[in-house]
Amino acid sequence: MLALLAVFAAGTAGCQGLAYVLVRTVGPFIPEDEHKAEYDLSGRSVVVLVDLKDPTVASEFPRLELSLADAIGKVLAESKACGPVVPARSVEAARRTERGFARWPVARVGEYFNVDRVIHVELFEFRIKDSPESNAFRGYAEAAIRIVSPESDQQVWPMLAAARILRAETLPDTDADSEEAARQEQILVEGFGEKIAKQFCTYKLSERPIRPKVR
DSSP: OHHHHHHHHHHHHHHHHHHHHHHHHTGGGSOOSEEOOSSOBTTOOEEEEEEESOHHHHHHOTTHHHHHHHHHHHHHHHTTOBSOBOOHHHHHHHHHHSTTGGGSOHHHHHHHHTOSEEEEEEEEEEESSSSTTOSEEOOEEEEEEEEEETTTTEEEESSSSSOEEEEEEBOOEEOOOTTHHHHHHHHHHHHHHHHHHGGGOOEEGGGSOSSOSBO
16 A cells, blocks of 8 residues: 555655655654653652562561662652652651651652652562572562652542552573672662653653663
8 A cells, every 4th residue: 555655646746745645654653762751740849759568578678668769769860850859868767757657648748748749669579589599680670650749639640540560670690799689689779760760751762771781
C-alpha cells in the first residue's frame, strides 16, 4: 500500500507530493527520542518517603530507607525535575524522633515537611543474591510508587491504579571480595533510585546507557 501511494504521489505531484505522503504515512510510526515525565513535578517541593514492607529486609539493610530516598532525591534535583527536595536525612531524623511516625498517613508526612507532593515508595523486595547461600550476586528490587498531595490528602498519581509497580535487576556477578556485597547493594540502590526518579523526568532516550548496570 505504501509503495502504491509513493508511486501515485511521484506521478501526480512530483517530489513534493512524495515527501508529503511519506511524512503522513511513515512519520507517525517513527518513535520519538524523548521520555515524557509521567507526572509533572516542576516547581513543586517534594519529600521522598520510603517504607520497607519486609522486616527481614530492614534487618539486613538497616540504612536502605535512607539510601534509596537519597538516591531518588539526587536524580530529581540533578535533573531539575521539581522544586526543593527534603533531604533524606531529615526524614530519617523525623522517623526516629516523632512519636508514631511509622503510622502517620502519607499526607501527614507531607504536611510535617510543608511540601507540595510526597513521593511514596513502598519497597516490597530488595536482595543482592537469589539466596543467602549463593556465591553469585544478582540484585532484585520491587516497589509500589505513588504521589500524594498533602493539601488535598489525595493520591494524584497514578490516577487509574493504587500505585505503579516498578522492578529493577542487576547483572549477575561473582566476586569473592569481602567488600563486594556493599558494592552490589550500592549499585542496586542507585540504579533503582534513578529508575524511580526518571518516571518524573523528561529526558532524551538517546542519553540512556546502552548497557546499564541496573535494568
